[in-house]
Amino acid sequence: MESLGSRIKQLRLRAKLNKAALARKVGVSDVTISYWESGAIKQIGHERLVALAESLDCSLATLLEGDSAPLLLTLSHEGPLPWEQVQSTAMTVPDHLPLKANWKAPCIMVTPAPDSDFAPAKPGDLLLLGPTHVFHKSGLYLVEQHDKRHLKQLSKATSDVTIQAVLLAHWRSA
Incomplete structure (x- = not known):
């Protein structure tokens, strides 16, 4: 690599x-x-x-x-999760990335879909998500609530949302 x-x-x-x-x-x-x-x-x-x-x-x-970067998938409020899409390619976390959580499992790089609201991320930003259904530590999680996905700050496990992924890194587009 x-x-x-x-x-x-x-x-x-x-x-x-x-x-x-x-x-x-x-x-x-x-x-x-x-x-x-x-x-x-x-x-x-x-x-x-x-x-x-x-x-x-x-x-x-x-x-x-690098030039062989996996196809960048979009994150939307509904439909299949990015890692469930046919063209998804999981990757291991590169050593050079400063992460918000200690993560050794495969992850996926996505960008919010146009006309979506995944604050604090906006379309064009890059998000590195670690698919999980488990609360790991305080941070931003991709959760499902009322049949819609959101990025939500969690400080503890909660029963009112279904955890889909933890946000490992966020790069803001220019």
Whole structure:
């Protein structure tokens, strides 16, 4: 599996940018770019990941998973869950992602469907969801309530919702 650092370097070279030019676009030093590419810095905050993807003229999915990134599925209030869809591809959590929960099981990357309300996420954002029916720890969960799905902050297990997934990471689109 290709590392995030080598993917950043490959995408930078594809975009015909040197480290200094990419650093200016992202708002970091060229030393930081070197550290990212070498793997000396393994976790990159979501604001920087979004800025990197924009600067490298690629999608967040391509930046995080490479050109073989699984098809990005949409999250909707009704219908099959993303991981139940025929074209879904579960992935293991890459080591370089800062997660909101310790997660070792397969997960899936989605974006909210157009005209949907999954606040605080909006269409175009990327969400990394860990399918589960169990409360793990305080955080945002994809829940079903009154036959409709929502992202809901849970601080404890509750019987008024059906847990479908835990939100592992959220990247805001520009």
